[in-house]
Amino acid sequence: MTSPDLSTPSGLQARAVAVSLERSRIALPERAPEGFDTWTRRDRLQRSAELASFFARLAVKEHLAPRLHVRPLVAELFLTENCNLRCVSCACWRTTTRDELRTEEWCDVLDQLADAGILKVNFTGGEPLIRRDAIGLMAYATNRGIREVHLNTNAIRLDQPTLERVLAAGVRSFNVSVDGPDAATHDAVRGSEGAFETTMQHLLGVLDQRDRYRLAVRMNFTVMRSNAHLLPEMARLARDLDVRLYLNLASDSTFLFRTSEVTPETAVEAETLRAALAEVQAMARADRRRLPSPADLAYVADHFEDRLQRSVPCAESQLKLMVHSQGQVGGCWGHDPTMSVRAQSIRSIIDSAAYRDEHERFFRKECVGCGSNYSLNLRWRPRSWVRNTGVALADRFRSGRR
Numbered sequence: 371m372t373s374p375d376l377s378t379p380s381g382l383q384a385r386a387v388a389v390s391l392e393r394s395r396i397a398l399p400e401r402a403p404e405g406f407d408t409w410t411r412r413d414r415l416q417r418s419a420e421l422a423s424f425f426a427r428l429a430v431k432e433h434l435a436p437r438l439h440v441r442p443l444v445a446e447l448f449l450t451e452n453c454n455l456r457c458v459s460c461a462c463w464r465t466t467t468r469d470e471l472r473t474e475e476w477c478d479v480l481d482q483l484a485d486a487g488i489l490k491v492n493f494t495g496g497e498p499l500i501r502r503d504a505i506g507l508m509a510y511a512t513n514r515g516i517r518e519v520h521l522n523t524n525a526i527r528l529d530q531p532t533l534e535r536v537l538a539a540g541v542r543s544f545n546v547s548v549d550g551p552d553a554a555t556h557d558a559v560r561g562s563e564g565a566f567e568t569t570m571q572h573l574l575g576v577l578d579q580r581d582r583y584r585l586a587v588r589m590n591f592t593v594m595r596s597n598a599h600l601l602p603e604m605a606r607l608a609r610d611l612d613v614r615l616y617l618n619l620a621s622d623s624t625f626l627f628r629t630s631e632v633t634p635e636t637a638v639e640a641e642t643l644r645a646a647l648a649e650v651q652a653m654a655r656a657d658r659r660r661l662p663s664p665a666d667l668a669y670v671a672d673h674f675e676d677r678l679q680r681s682v683p684c685a686e687s688q689l690k691l692m693v694h695s696q697g698q699v700g701g702c703w704g705h706d707p708t709m710s711v712r713a714q715s716i717r718s719i720i721d722s723a724a725y726r727d728e729h730e731r732f733f734r735k736e737c738v739g740c741g742s743n744y745s746l747n748l749r750w751r752p753r754s755w756v757r758n759t760g761v762a763l764a765d766r767f768r769s770g771r772r
């Protein structure tokens with residue numbers, strides 16, 4: 371295919387047509403390329419250097435050059451905003467989203483992301499696995515040289531044969547959502563009887579493959595009014611399963627969850643939350659493995675009373691490039707983007723003055739506020755390091771004296 375001139379609207383249109391015609395003849399791959407997940411020492415060093423440079427640029431942006439453009443390293447792909455569950459905390463299933471990007475359009479998105487040097491793509495939704503082309507697109511990503519491919523899922527469809535295909539496609543990290551430590555809670559939150567049993571069975575299937583494929587697996591628990599009191603039970607479940615626990619924070623301001631029907635779940639009772647977190651903190655002080663850090667737990671404790679926590683800038687909005695299911699491109703969970711891959715290249719979107727202005731404001735949290743990926747936002751703050759190290763040293767000292 372000869373390259374059309376992408377700086378003109380007709381060039382873009384020509385490209386879209388050419389891409390569409392060409393892709394419609396291409397079957398998606400099923401497997402990642404051989405050896406794509408073999409990381410040499412040099413690869414690891416390079417990746418660490420990219421991350422260090424990202425955080426260093428954030429520090430410069432915070433203190434010296436607010437206009438500094440920080441290149442996104444991770445893409446969050448909302449393959450679909452539809453779903454096979456009916457969670458009380460979520461808006462996805464309440465309406466049907468139509469006219470989502472077609473397979474060939476997602477391939478074009480992945481081509482652009484690979485060319486832009488994106489390090490990692492997260493497949494999410496809605497429920498990504500309800501799309502028939504989801505696994506093919508994961509394999510397409512690894513075949514385009516994107517070596518880190520992640521899946522967020524409710525795991526309902528992740529039975530053994532599907533898991534094998536997902537692993538063959540090159541996915542090496544998983545977030546599986548579990549919203550309660552027992553069937554009664556999880557099924558009530560997820561709006562589907564039997565969901566807990568299926569999700570747990572499929573999560574165990576993923577954990578069975580963890581060592582063989584060196585998988586990173588996280589159990590995501592969304593803290594909301596209906597389940598906040600069960601946090602200690604969730605921590606025990608994570609320990610029993612030997613899987614890392616991450617706490618999402620229920621929001622009704624981010625685009626997937628923005629509906630008045632979700633609002634009651636964001637009214638988490640402060641005393642209940644603090645008591646539950648104190649118990650998790652005590653468990654973590656006896657044995658930190660698999661549980662959130664002290665800095666993360668402190669953030670969670672304050673979230674429902676101060677959703678912005680503006681002293682912690684939003685690194686998430688700088689790290690991520692989000693492609694919504696109908697093609698809009700943004701970098702923030704709370705504010706709706708208007709520019710679309712259907713009209714412009716991704717590069718021209720993120721290089722535009724409007725996008726950059728918005729990103730400068732997002733970093734400073736001039737925004738509606740949400741708790742998305744607070745853990746990343748905290749990771750590079752000296753205060754988090756001091757808090758985590760201080761607690762670890764105090765615990766070591768105490769256990770040494772016993």
Ligand SMILES: C[S@@+](CC[C@H](N)C(=O)[O-])C[C@H]1O[C@@H](n2cnc3c(N)ncnc32)[C@H](O)[C@@H]1O
Nearest residue numbers: 459495496497523524547590592619620621627
């Ligand atoms: C929207 S789901 C998409 C992936 C998949 N369907 C799942 O449930 O894991 C991504 C994460 O958002 C969480 N979530 C659901 N409702 C939320 C809310 N109101 N605020 C913040 N996170 C929420 C889910 O529990 C899940 O861990």
Ligand code: SF4
Nearest residue numbers: 453455457460496524
């Ligand atoms: S949280 Fe995930 S599983 Fe639940 S309705 Fe939303 S998209 Fe579906």
Ligand code: SF4
Nearest residue numbers: 684702703704737740
């Ligand atoms: S904290 Fe603010 S800027 Fe960051 S993702 Fe949420 S709404 Fe967007």
